[in-house]
Amino acid sequence: MREAAGTRLQAGTHTGMVTDKNRDKKNTADGRLVLAATPIGNTGDASARLTELLRMADIVAAEDTRRLYDLANRLGVRVGGNVVAYHDHNEHLKVDGLLDGVERGAVVLVVSDAGMPTINDPGLAIVRRAIERGLPVTCAPGPSAVLDALALSGLPTDRFCFEGFVPRKQSDRVRRLRSLLTETRTIVFYETPQRIARTMDAFAEVFPPSRPMVLARELTKDYEEVRRSTVAALRQSVIDDPPRGEIVLVLQGASEEELRAAAASGADGGEAFDVDRLAREADDLSRRGGLKPKDAIAATVQAHPYADGSLANRKDVYAAMLRLRQKAVG
Numbered sequence: 001m002r003e004a005a006g007t008r009l010q011a012g013t014h015t016g017m018v019t020d021k022n023r024d025k026k027n028t029a030d031g032r033l034v035l036a037a038t039p040i041g042n043t044g045d046a047s048a049r050l051t052e053l054l055r056m057a058d059i060v061a062a063e064d065t066r067r068l069y070d071l072a073n074r075l076g077v078r079v080g081g082n083v084v085a086y087h088d089h090n091e092h093l094k095v096d097g098l099l100d101g102v103e104r105g106a107v108v109l110v111v112s113d114a115g116m117p118t119i120n121d122p123g124l125a126i127v128r129r130a131i132e133r134g135l136p137v138t139c140a141p142g143p144s145a146v147l148d149a150l151a152l153s154g155l156p157t158d159r160f161c162f163e164g165f166v167p168r169k170q171s172d173r174v175r176r177l178r179s180l181l182t183e184t185r186t187i188v189f190y191e192t193p194q195r196i197a198r199t200m201d202a203f204a205e206v207f208p209p210s211r212p213m214v215l216a217r218e219l220t221k222d223y224e225e226v227r228r229s230t231v232a233a234l235r236q237s238v239i240d241d242p243p244r245g246e247i248v249l250v251l252q253g254a255s256e257e258e259l260r261a262a263a264a265s266g267a268d269g270g271e272a273f274d275v276d277r278l279a280r281e282a283d284d285l286s287r288r289g290g291l292k293p294k295d296a297i298a299a300t301v302q303a304h305p306y307a308d309g310s311l312a313n314r315k316d317v318y319a320a321m322l323r324l325r326q327k328a329v330g
């Protein structure tokens with residue numbers, strides 16, 4: 001913590017260099033990097049430690065300085081130290097200057113616009129560099145949309161993973177989701193209102209329609225909403241009632257039944273089949289695995305993408321399966 005105004009360190013706003021005007025008075029053992037979580041919507045979630053750090057830190061590295069001052073105003077605290085803009089575009093340029101300050105005994109606080117720094121926000125570069133330089137790093141934890149949404153989802157929390165934002169390009173997005181088809185842990189994603197409809201199309205293309213899925217939006221804010229649903233129903237709900245604001249998606253992991261289906265149909269690297277072969281596989285899977293034909297078709301089609309990553313049309317496979325069954329009866 002900063003000891004007295006006279007010992008305050010100064011950070012050059014343009015260069016990122018930190019100069020210590022009165023370094024002799026500073027106890028270098030006090031220096032540390034502190035990551036602090038800020039509210040994700042509700043100012044009341046700010047911790048007492050965050051408020052104290054804003055007041056006492058020698059340097060505050062903030063993703064957006066205007067938002068920092070806005071938060072400080074709402075908390076009724078005066079930011080005591082030097083404020084430095086620290087964001088995705090300049091973090092690599094700033095880290096060493098800020099850490100020179102830590103070495104000289106400064107408390108350097110890193111905050112992002114909302115939630116936990118480093119979680120889809122700036123901060124990782126400085127943490128890594130502090131570790132490399134053997135400098136102390138600590139954290140004043142607090143709100144983060146990942147855990148808030150996960151806890152509210154009602155889906156299993158004992159094992160989960162975080163995927164951040166899915167890729168922007170639809171083909172990359174589908175490929176990424178396909179790689180998660182047999183993931184058994186609950187999966188948390190971040191999303192935006194602009195992309196949610198296309199993202200839900202990709203989920204519907206990849207995952208079984210009945211897989212439980214939750215959309216949580218505007219967490220901790222006045223319009224907080226949690227839609228606990230399934231992949232298919234959630235996709236429809238996003239069409240019928242487009243969600244606004246900030247969004248987290250939580251998807252239940254693959255069930256035992258889905259894993260059996262994937263194994264039986266050779267998921268994870270199966271070769272591409274023509275429609276008739278897909279129909280035979282799906283028919284077999286449906287009978288042996290006790291799956292509904294449409295679920296068996298979905299699993300089989302997923303397991304055997306074409307070389308360009310696209311999938312066979314499920315309706316064509318269904319028609320081929322009906323022909324197969326009629327032939328068997330006749």
Ligand code: SAM
Pocket residue numbers: 040041112114115116117118119120121143144145146189190191192216217218219220221246247248
């Ligand atoms: N560092 C933040 C954290 O710890 O949650 C995440 C920052 S990331 C740039 C912003 C994304 O986080 C949003 O697009 C949304 O997916 C999620 N998010 C942040 N605040 C949220 C809120 N109040 N409700 C729902 N999602 C939120």
